[in-house]
Amino acid sequence: MKRNAGYAIALLMLATGLTAPLPAQQPSPQKTDLIDPVAMDALNQMGTYLRSLKDFQVTAAVTSEDVLADGEKLTYAHTTSILAVLPNRLRVEVQGDQKSRLFLYDGKTFTLFARRAGYYATVDAPPTIGELIDVASDKYGIEIPLLDLFLWGGPRASTNEITEASDFGPGDVGGITCEHYAFRQPGLDWQVWIQLGDHPLPKKLVLTTLTDEARPQHVSLLTWNLAPSYNDAAFVFDPPTDAHKIPFAEEKAAAAAGSN
Amino acid sequence: MKLNIRPFLSFSLALLLAAPSVAATRPGGGGNSNNGSVRSSSRSNVNQPSANRSAASNRSANENRNTNVNKNTNVNRNTNVNKNTNVNVNRDVNVNTHNSYNSGYYGGGGCCYHSGVGTAVAVAAAATATAVVVGSMVNTLPPNCTTVMANGVTYQQCGGSYYQPQFSGGNTSYMVVNNPM
Numbered sequence: 001m002k003r004n005a006g007y008a009i010a011l012l013m014l015a016t017g018l019t020a021p022l023p024a025q026q027p028s029p030q031k032t033d034l035i036d037p038v039a040m041d042a043l044n045q046m047g048t049y050l051r052s053l054k055d056f057q058v059t060a061a062v063t064s065e066d067v068l069a070d071g072e073k074l075t076y077a078h079t080t081s082i083l084a085v086l087p088n089r090l091r092v093e094v095q096g097d098q099k100s101r102l103f104l105y106d107g108k109t110f111t112l113f114a115r116r117a118g119y120y121a122t123v124d125a126p127p128t129i130g131e132l133i134d135v136a137s138d139k140y141g142i143e144i145p146l147l148d149l150f151l152w153g154g155p156r157a158s159t160n161e162i163t164e165a166s167d168f169g170p171g172d173v174g175g176i177t178c179e180h181y182a183f184r185q186p187g188l189d190w191q192v193w194i195q196l197g198d199h200p201l202p203k204k205l206v207l208t209t210l211t212d213e214a215r216p217q218h219v220s221l222l223t224w225n226l227a228p229s230y231n232d233a234a235f236v237f238d239p240p241t242d243a244h245k246i247p248f249a250e251e252k253a254a255a256a257a258g259s260n
Numbered sequence: 261m262k263l264n265i266r267p268f269l270s271f272s273l274a275l276l277l278a279a280p281s282v283a284a285t286r287p288g289g290g291g292n293s294n295n296g297s298v299r300s301s302s303r304s305n306v307n308q309p310s311a312n313r314s315a316a317s318n319r320s321a322n323e324n325r326n327t328n329v330n331k332n333t334n335v336n337r338n339t340n341v342n343k344n345t346n347v348n349v350n351r352d353v354n355v356n357t358h359n360s361y362n363s364g365y366y367g368g369g370g371c372c373y374h375s376g377v378g379t380a381v382a383v384a385a386a387a388t389a390t391a392v393v394v395g396s397m398v399n400t401l402p403p404n405c406t407t408v409m410a411n412g413v414t415y416q417q418c419g420g421s422y423y424q425p426q427f428s429g430g431n432t433s434y435m436v437v438n439n440p441m
Contacts, residue, residue, distance in 0.1 A: 062304075064301065064302045064304060065301070065302045066298045066300070066301050066302075067298065067299050067300045067301070068297065068298055068299065069297045069298075069299050074298075099431070101430070112427055112430070114427070114432055117425070117432050119414070119425055119427070119432055121426075121427050133309045134309045136309075137308075137309040138309065140427070140429070140430075141428065141429035141430065142427070142429060142430040143304065143305065143430065145304070146305070147305050147307065147309065148305045148306050148307050151307040151309075152306075152307065156307065156309070157307050158306065158307045158308065183306075185306075187303075188303060188306065190306050205306075207302060207303050207304065207305075207306065208302075209300065209301075209302050209303045211300065212299065212300040214300070216300060216301060216302035217302050218302035218303060218304050244407060244409075244414040244425075245414060246414050246424070246425045246426050246427065246432075247424075247426050247427075248426065248427045248428075249426045249427065249428040249429075249433070249435075251429075
């Protein structure tokens with residue numbers, strides 16, 4: 001009911017030609033009553049549990065959307081497989097519509113391999129996955145896939161950005177009973193389905209980007225393996241004979257190229 | 261009455277929402293309004309890394325908002341897609357130039373136009389060479405390229421042009437370079 005009333009007001013304001021922003025996009029600071037502590041607790045418990053994992057394997061079936069210049073949306077699908085051994089080993093394989101990528105990190109070097117093009121780049125890497133996430137982003141403009149899984153429950157989770165948090169009750173993800181939570185923060189609405197029981201893992205994530213009026217969505221269905229088997233070779237790049245080494249463009253150059 | 265008002269309000273809303281988008285997304289005017297360019301992509305993570313982050317207790321709301329700027333990395337990549345289109349357009353221009361010289365030749369006939377055609381081809385080739393500016397970045401290569409190595413660095417040779425592949429924001433892009441051989 002509350003949401004309907006707000007929608008009606010927004011409709012009236014727009015219909016009468018007022019250019020006031022939508023209430024949803026400008027959360028005012030006193031709206032702490034919009035944050036359900038049950039939802040925040042669940043998010044924090046999920047984060048704490050994720051941070052307790054020493055190693056894990058997770059496969060994500062992902063769909064993402066691009067918005068074209070005229071507002072048309074395109075949907076792409078890919079599968080992301082992660083093998084993580086905390087704090088300093090990571091293997092990520094991305095296979096999908098647009099590209100095929102392999103990310104490898106062994107605590108010393110970071111390699112990105114583009115399978116179809118046959119190109120790879122290798123650089124010295126910082127000593128932890130957490131630092132790698134920052135260096136990859138800030139220096140090379142590369143987003144480590146599913147980096148949320150490494151940031152929730154730590155000091156760098158952006159939970160303090162949340163302006164609304166709600167519990168929408170039970171949900172089913174692939175036959176597993178979950179609790180469905182929804183959060184709002186500047187520029188992003190997102191939902192998470194957290195597995196009930198002793199393993200409060202995120203089973204499904206839906207991110208709705210608000211900064212484009214077309215609101216492109218990103219959906220991930222996560223399948224977890226908390227007892228992965230692996231050896232050291234899984235994190236070391238052994239280039240195929242027909243692969244060619246290329247450099248990473250550093251972020252400043254990449255940004256300059258993008259702005260041209 | 262209520263039933264009549266509702267569709268009217270919805271229609272007004274649709275108009276108001278649609279109007280700015282039409283204005284904002286037709287910058288060039290004419291032709292394909294999309295041109296294959298992507299204006300935004302769905303954000304793929306809730307949390308975002310930042311080199312400038314401070315301890316959680318010291319974080320202010322403003323700093324968090326700065327973090328959102330990183331999300332624009334996606335937009336940068338999309339701009340590169342536009343550049344592809346530009347490269348293709350340049351090539352088309354050259355082909356058209358070529359064709360017009362050809363038709364001039366056939367129209368005129370006679371022996372003496374032979375040298376004229378040779379000049380035209382040379383001009384077209386020169387235009388091709390100068391159309392790719394050294395130091396510029398493209399996301400796709402022209403056809404018929406071969407991988408060449410020079411001093412341990414990977415290049416793509418496409419006709420008389422050389423491109424150095426690199427990962428830019430996780431995507432492969434190519435910088436136009438001088439002949440490294």
